[in-house]
Amino acid sequence: MAGSVPRDLIVLADDEGNSVTVTVQGRHPRWAVGLEAEIVVDTPFVAGRIPLVLSVSKLKGWGDALHRLDAGEDAAWMEWDRGPSIWVRLSGEHDCPEVVVEDESRSMVTVHVPLLPPDGWIADHRRRLHEVTAHWVPMLSVE
Template structure:
């Protein structure tokens, strides 16, 4: 497995130049179970990034979110947590899917990014999640 593939947990983009990614940067210093990551938003109008820390439980909840998205439900990932939240709305305000990144507890900024992901995006993101989990999440010892 390539290191680059294991680092990009979420990558949603369209042909209009809109994208939202979540990149795993490495282990959190001082907490072996934490992963430093960042959400990166890019559009022709606005771009930005915000750091966050991922844990195994947050990664597992992303897996649950992918199952719900596959069933046609909207998802909120990391809501009510310290730090940013990601909302994925399958039919947004403009009649197409939208990714909303909200940083209510920090900058108090919300960015809404309309985009149409490719047809196989959920399967692709399940594979990305597996790769991140295999690469970064330690296997519990059986002692």
């Protein structure tokens, strides 16, 4: 939709009702170089959400993860950061792709979400990353 604010950085979902999303909510109220966001896990069995702060380097890291996934490799995003981490495993425990969301630093909970993303999902996520970066990064400043 033309003119809409890009908020959905990650939307991994399948026809079984399993999804993992990362949504940008806006500029972080206390950190001028960060974006307020959240990770949402939703399945027929478990649902949860956790706040997340995105920086330019984290957005770049997601782009690097997409590059690895496109090369047929599993990818981790934010794995060395304080806060939640996301892994995308192309061949998970149930012989299908899975997304693993880990919140070791706060809740100490890890959730494995098996899902089969649609064809073209990596290209779609590159487009999402480009749109989020183009819209939000120019608003971030060192104050």
